[in-house]
Amino acid sequence: MPELPEVEVVRRGLDVWVSGRTIESAEVLHTRAVRRHEGVLSDQLKGRRVESADRRGKYLWLPLDDGAALMAHLGMSGQVLMVPKGTPDEKHLRVRVTFADDGPEMRFVDQRTFGHLMITQLTAAWGRTVPLPIAHIAPDPLEDAFDEDVFTAALKKRKTGIKRALLDQSLISGVGNIYADEALWRAKLHWARATETLTKPKISELLAAARAVMTEALGQGGTSFDSLYVNVNGESGYFDRSLNVYGRRDEPCPRCGTPIRRDAFMNRSSYSCPTCQPRPRNGRW
DNA sequence: CATCGACCCTGCGGGC
DNA sequence: TGCCCGCAGGGTCGAT
Numbered sequence: 001m002p003e004l005p006e007v008e009v010v011r012r013g014l015d016v017w018v019s020g021r022t023i024e025s026a027e028v029l030h031t032r033a034v035r036r037h038e039g040v041l042s043d044q045l046k047g048r049r050v051e052s053a054d055r056r057g058k059y060l061w062l063p064l065d066d067g068a069a070l071m072a073h074l075g076m077s078g079q080v081l082m083v084p085k086g087t088p089d090e091k092h093l094r095v096r097v098t099f100a101d102d103g104p105e106m107r108f109v110d111q112r113t114f115g116h117l118m119i120t121q122l123t124a125a126w127g128r129t130v131p132l133p134i135a136h137i138a139p140d141p142l143e144d145a146f147d148e149d150v151f152t153a154a155l156k157k158r159k160t161g162i163k164r165a166l167l168d169q170s171l172i173s174g175v176g177n178i179y180a181d182e183a184l185w186r187a188k189l190h191w192a193r194a195t196e197t198l199t200k201p202k203i204s205e206l207l208a209a210a211r212a213v214m215t216e217a218l219g220q221g222g223t224s225f226d227s228l229y230v231n232v233n234g235e236s237g238y239f240d241r242s243l244n245v246y247g248r249r250d251e252p253c254p255r256c257g258t259p260i261r262r263d264a265f266m267n268r269s270s271y272s273c274p275t276c277q278p279r280p281r282n283g284r285w
Numbered sequence: 286c287a288t289c290g291a292c293c294c295t296g297c298g299g300g301c
Numbered sequence: 302t303g304c305c306c307g308c309a310g311g312g313t314c315g316a317t
Contacts, residue, residue: 002310032294058311075311077295092295112294114311160288169312176310223310267290268309
């Protein structure tokens with residue numbers, strides 16, 4: 001489950017459902033689901049108490065009472081579900097974490113196995129305490145540690161297209177393919193616009209658009225085209241109804257009526273309005 | 286160093 | 302009905 005709003009929906013669920021509980025066991029059903037790991041996951045988690053649920057960008061983690069943390073990245077299709085004990089296993093169940101009480105167990109379900117769990121130490125980075133492996137990830141635009149001037153300076157050094165930059169988690173985290181397209185549409189910027197040609201006010205406008213669209217999506221429980229993207233209780237959000245361009249090829253632009261175009265981009269897609277977001281003369285892919 | 290394409294997987298829908 | 306292709310909210314890695 002992908003971008004910032006969807007991951008935040010999961011974090012909020014975990015904060016409610018696992019904070020303060022003590023882990024009883026962890027069962028790994030697929031080797032790819034746990035990365036960079038030495039030893040038995042269950043041995044390291046048994047008896048640990050979960051303090052809370054934190055997030056930066058698309059990464060979330062559960063700080064533990066021994067100072068380490070259980071980190072998760074959902075990849076393209078990962079889900080974290082809270083289900084009553086005894087519930088039949090999901091087809092793509094990868095890791096099961098049980099607790100020393102009668103409450104629900106936590107399950108990591110992931111069809112495509114691009115996501116993973118990891119036990120990691122915490123460290124200070126960009127004004128926060130975060131897992132060591134993601135110390136290089138920039139703050140996301142919804143956290144206090146995000147510094148617009150720092151982002152703007154870093155962006156101007158880049159020689160690439162604006163969408164590539166938005167998707168680079170070391171510049172700004174949490175933005176993925178959907179919200180990049182939606183933010184660019186709101187700011188009337190083409191995805192291939194060269195970063196070095198952007199003015200400070202335009203960058204500010206783009207950031208405001210990114211914040212707005214992700215905040216609105218969060219208010220609707222995130223974006224779900226199908227049952228792959230759900231909260232810890234398996235429920236879908238409904239922000240997909242509010243998308244202006246993403247996935248709307250040939251549909252009229254909500255602003256000017258021009259049919260939305262779809263371009264191939266990094267083995268994926270970019271959606272934009274040909275009128276509101278004209279292709280730049282010296283764009284960068 | 287910075288940038289970019291290939292690759293990692295499973296499943297689904299569309300065209301033939 | 303199949304089969305094949307393209308496509309899907311992700312990051313990592315090696316080649317340049």
